[in-house]
Amino acid sequence: MDYWKKYSDYDNQQLANLTYKNYDCGPHKVAGHKLYIKSVIKQPDGVKAYVVVPKSEAHLSPSHVHHVAVIYRGSNSPADLSGNGPADWTNDLIGAGNQLVGIKSQPEGFHDAASILNKEMARYSHAKFVVTGHSYGGSSAYVASCRVKRRYLKRIENVRCYESPNMMNTLTKTELENAHILSNRTYTYIDTKDVVGMGYALYPHTGHLMEIISPNKYKGLKGEHMWGGYFFHHGNLKYCKEVSRLPLFSGSGVAEDAFLLIESMQVGGSPSGINKSAAELTASMETAVEEATMLVKGLEKSLPAQYKNAKSSAQVAAPDLSESEITGTFHDVGYTYHRYVTEPCRKLKRRIEELNNVAELVAGYTQGLSGAADNINTTDQSNANRMSTISSVTQLFNVGGTK
Known part of the structure; x- marks a missing residue:
């Protein structure tokens, strides 16, 4: 069995969470697995990626490594000036806004994210890759995977995105083709109480969409976004199921307004x-x-x-x-x-x-x-007025006349 395939739901979530630990290069234990961070890549626009291999392969030359994970970090707080917080924060806002209204544009950081993945796949030329991340990092993982060279796609074992915006609406024709090729190996996890996932209820997506509906009390914007609804039993996610599209729901803030709006249109809500x-x-x-x-x-x-x-x-x-x-x-x-x-x-x-x-x-x-x-x-009122004057079926369909 390939190394990454033995990872449980909990292991995969902890792998994506590794970036928030601010580890340096070297050996680390993550969810019981011995890993080695080969490099930490930081870009001026806020993109940060960790290149990770099993500790057993750390001593090998890149061409002999067989298993690599590229993990993109999520957003910093907007108040974190030293960590590119403002750039991260606006990338998230623009990314969420673009996927909401379908603008074919991506924040600048995604270009760097794609460049990183292409370079690492060229460096580790015989390795199978896992590409993952949370929030803005999940968006980076998704878009970067869709932008790799076509010949690299077969070496991407899976793409796992956690609480990230639905970026499918922003993909170019070539990127969309790659997204469909990777569809069976792409997994997106969205807590229905998290506002970031609103785009999955409004638009199509590629890959496996995993919906999480936790019965626990709402933990607030940050709490829900930071895996607040994720619970595990023997390594498997509880309250999680695959869906074709997330149902509309009431959350908070922009999400609540958007979902109430669309839902009222679909179920015939009042004007x-x-x-x-x-x-x-x-x-x-x-x-x-x-x-x-x-x-x-x-x-x-x-x-x-x-x-x-x-x-x-x-x-x-x-x-x-x-x-x-x-x-x-x-x-x-x-x-x-x-x-x-x-x-x-x-x-x-x-x-x-x-x-x-x-x-x-x-x-x-x-x-x-x-x-x-x-x-x-106006139309409903007009129809109501007309219906009030109808006394026969022939009047309803304007066929014939009344005696």
Whole structure:
């Protein structure tokens, strides 16, 4: 049996969770398995990936390694400036927004995620791969697998995504073809109480969609997203079943508004309810834009202060150097104001613009539904008035006349 195939549900979940442990390269025990982290890859845009092999293969040259896992890390907190939290956070927002309205665009980090996987598959040229991750890391795992070179697909043993947005709507034609080739080896796990999974109820997906409905009390946005509904018995997931598409449900925040809106349309809800849900969904998207904008303003204040503090610390450590000499030294090692202040803020503002575009699309979409609801109401009233005057079947179908 191949090494990764003996992993239980719990083992696979713990493998994806490895990235949150902030392990360094070297041997580690994960869910009872002896693994070896060969490399930790960090990209400026927030992408972070761990390349892991069984400890028994750690001493082998790359061409002789047979089992490799590439694990993408999920988002940092938006307050975590040192860990690319703002970039991660906006990637999640844009990714979720894109899959919600079907924009054929992916956050910049997915390009790096795909490049990492292609390079590692070329390096470990005879190995079988597991590609996995949680949240933004799960999205990265999914998109990266769909973007590898076609000849590499047969060496991907499985793709496992946990609590990540449905990115199928954003794939190109070639990526979608690869997604279908990998379909039987792709597993996506979504807790129905987690807002990130709303796209699986609205749009098609590829692979096995595993729905988790925990009977336990709702644990809040962060709690549910961070595996709050995952329970195991002898290594197997409880309250988990495969579905073709997640049922619509009431969650919280944007998800609740979106699901109530679509559900009311499907089950013939009242026009007033549809109008209310449409307005709430639009308001939720506007709130997301406002929060992201506030984050940019916070960065514009904090990043220059951090740069200034770094220079002050250098002056204390080396009082014989002038400010220009310190600035020049910073520049020599790549620590420039442009790179650490101007460019991060500029990049984040571009992402705010993208998020704003998503919000405008959602507003237009919900406005259309609101108009449709008004039309339904008018038509229903007209039909009701007509039905009240009908006294025979011939009148109902306008056939013949009444005597």
